[in-house]
Amino acid sequence: MLDILSEGLIPLTILATLVGTLATYASSNRTSRLVALVASLPALAATTYMLWKVGFGGATYEFHASWEWIAAIGARLEFGVDGLSASLAWLTAVLTPLVILYSWHENTKPRLFFALILLMDATVLGVFTSLDLFLFYIFWEFVLVPMYFLIAVWGGPNRKYASTKFFVYTGSASLVMLLGFMALYFGAGVGSFSIPVLTAIGHTLGYAKEFAMLAFAALAIGFLVKMPSVPFHTWLPDAHVQAPTAGSVLLAGVLLKMGSYGLMRIAIPILGDAFTAHHAVALGPIAFWWSYQWAFYVLGTVSVLYGAFLCLAQDDLKSLIAYSSVSHMGMVTLALATVTPLGFAGAAYMNVAHGIIAAGMFMAAGSLQHSTGTRLLSRLGGIAPRVPRLTGLTATLFLASLGLPGLMGFIAEFTIFAGTWQAFGWLILIPIWSILITAGYYLWALQRGFYGPEVRHPDVDWEHMHDVPTTERWSMVALIVLALVFGVLPGLLMGSYNAWTLQVLALLGGA
């Protein structure tokens, strides 16, 4: 008999959300939003329970389940969560109802729209909870489908280009990742796709060094494109700018985290030696060494700073927020490079912090578009007295994103930089300047778009400008409250991250 509060919980949650998807599509256009909202709640309840349960910090996977599936290749239906994955599953389940609420007045093909959002919910939950690489890959690829259609059908004027670019770019990266999965599978040679099994093998027997190097490269490329890290990031601004708000929220909130989660769950734990090993290179008279760990420092630092500078040059608020995601996800890459408890816990915390805050910022950008008809900051100056609530919400979310203490981003930033100091010493002096540039682009954006005298650009309809509607407002308020709660009580998540952090670091032979 299946115990629905232990091994059955995860598959039933995914199944329930998929049933909800069908129910939403089968409902009428008018009721579809309500059906979708109700259908998103079981996953929220279940993941909240999971998060609470892993909070007690066991070292192994909770709600672990494993059933035979494709015996010929050894693929199994294996699920389970720990602190790292439970918090991301919970983030997904929280953002889904909020996005439905935010998009309450969507009137273009609402049945399909809300069904796609639930489909995305279910498949992303699958990514964060599956412990079998084969299963993981299926969910991973399936996530592309609802997002592709969200951009291609409900997107902006250039949606065809953006959706195709999104699909082809991240899809190709997934193939590289799949090659990595195959390498792990054949390299281990035990006929198992199970992440726990492969992790144990990677740690005990170890893969041959050069083989592990190649496999790590394949996995890292697949995951870094998804995060995305510079130089693989250019699909993101296009996708964000063209996507409808709901698409942007889920893209920034959870889809990018699939990339960092992959690094944290698969690439680094299984191929830890390859991640930290130094490799000597001799190019004629120049001899030097490198490691993936240092490459991650470079990629992270470049993403953080380059992304921040790009934000300074943006006029479209949405593309500004998109580049800020590149910058903040660069913090995660940097954090992983540290291989310290502070860095790893900070990476996990930044995932959730960015998921909550960037989701809120994309909502704000969407509301700005609804209220004023444009997102171009240069056309908007002086709107604050006309849209005071939107101004307040946007400013609060910006402040959260720039790492204001008391809100969630600060905890992530502090732990990551502390880990960076431990691992890289004075090299912290390069990425740390992002703190200033980040504050600069957000405050400058507020000043240009909201404060100062009225610009009254002819393209902006001042007559019909209205403040943020109720459903949109409360979605953002909910996210701000979450950012505040986790900013004041970091122990809610950090407790369960510690177990994961120590486990991975033990595999890496550090700490």
Place this chain on the structure above:
Amino acid sequence: MADLMPVMDGMVQTLAGSDLWMALAIPALPILAALVTFFVGKRMWRGGAALPIAAIAGSLGLSLVFFLRMLNGGEPVGWSIAWFKVGDLTFTVGVLFDNLSVWLMTLVSLLSLLIVVFSTAYLADETDEHLRRYYAVKALFVAGMLGSVVMDNYLLMFIFWEIMGLCSYLLIGYWYTKASAATAAKKAFLTTRLGDIFLFLGIILLFTTFKTLSYRELFHHPDLAAHKDILFWAGLCIFGGAVGKSAQFPLDLWLPDAMEGPTTVSALIHAATMVKAGVYLVARTFPLYVALGLGIGDSVFLLIGLVGGFTALYTATMALVALDIKRVLAYSTLSQLGYMFLALGAGGYLFLHTGSGAGFTAAMLHLMNHAFFKALLFLGSASVILGMHHHQDLREMGGLRSKMKVTYLTMLIGSLSIAGIIPLSGFWSKDEVLSTAFHAGSLNGVFFVLWGMGLLTAAMTAFYMFRMMFLAFHGKPRTESAENAHESPATMTVPLALLAVAAAVSGLWLVFGPGFSGIIHYPYSADLGEAEFEASGHLLMEILTAPLTYLSLAVALGGILVARSKYKAGLPASEAEVPTRGVRGLLYNRYYVTQAVYEPLGNVVAMGVAKVANWFDRKGIDGAVNGVANVADRAGARTRRWQDGKLTTYMASVAVGVAVALFLLHEVVLRFRW
């Protein structure tokens, strides 16, 4: 050096029961008031002003309980719990009520209360919707300041420190539809954040090295001596944070611009409290600088003294030609903060060499006195601005003395006090600051130079304050607004009068009764045996018989007399226009540092990098991506002809593909494993 370490140890008595609740309520009451005011203030009197006033009064009452206990010789108390853990590091939350924090929180809540009460009249013309924002943020600010004073570790102090910075940003930009206010708010936030990056880094250095950020544990950490290199850099970084918050050179430029906010904001945040947080931070960090010992510690103190002494003089020169009444006071604030850092630097230097704690006490006394007289002067200028119907240019004033008697008299007391005229408060602390620098000069000649600069600053201070007083209150009214000026209501004049009393007498604490140094000194514990202190009566005699005292008095009187001879008759024709050239132009434009350094750095360098990066991103990186896609597209067009719709063709190509993939995989596996 062991005998110079603070006595206050890890064994501070633990707060418990009702005492703990009282202690926590001190910062918590204003936070609650901020929240409630923000959400329901719109429907209440003056945007919900009553709530913050009640909450701050509550904080003041509770602070006074601890203050009286301290005066009666109460021991320091503290409380601390784990906040969260990462790896082997535990983040803690806690409060520490020692003499320094109890004294400062009492001062902060008292000044906040007077200034917020004053605001109810000063901002009476504003709509309730705007006032709700004003009072909510003001209450949050008070919570931030109280929190950063009472917290017992660097990280929590930093969190409240940043909350203060946020409130400063929001209140400078209170009139956000004005372009200049929005710009000034951003500038203030970014400049202080530049300093905060250093503070942030300093905290990280301390935390990762010593595994704790608690003042009590850190100052007695057994490994301090073993990690002097880290301690040195951390100490410098912390000072960097103080330089940003207290607007010292080279991060001084945001504060004059911050005058874009309502004058009551300038009085509270940019004169009496927040800008003092940097001074407090350095005072709080004293044990770490001392732990660096001779050779390293004294060079750090020398640097602190140099920054303070230079800022004092440099910004005083700007006040000489300022035309806006608030700008005069803003430059003056920078200059006086410089005095405090000079005293801390020279005092620390003296302490390391001789064990004398006079400099630390002088800095803290000046902090308190300055808080009183500068709050008084700012509120006085607010009263003038209101009386003048929102004109604040000194050239438009004149002859206000007869129309605004209370404002005039109270501001006169404030001006005499800041000028350093005996027996008003400024006299005592300024004298102690200068005498510390002078004594440190016998150990290191640089402090002689700094003392000379301090003395020159004293002369300039007297001059520019009385230039302001004469231009505003004496002579004949120069405009219609000055002609029709009126005195402000009692809600404003009563706080002015109370502050005038404080600004007159607060300095006397140094020399009467048990004396200020008996309470606030380094090491700031209940134990007096460690550093040398003068008994208050003895100190009084020493001050009154020292030639230096009369030198600084003479300099101050000289400054006043020069101002009188130049401005008594009214505005000289030479100052009728905004100076653009010569020395006056240089001073008026703040040595063109903004135009020469900060604007190019922001507008040219940062924006230039951003624009180049944006071009590179779209044309370079994304250009390559699209290039690959185009190649693939053309290749696709070629290969499309293979898609002939015949099942056999597809089957064949699938077979070939699978074969190739399996072969490659097989080769790779064979090569690298087994």
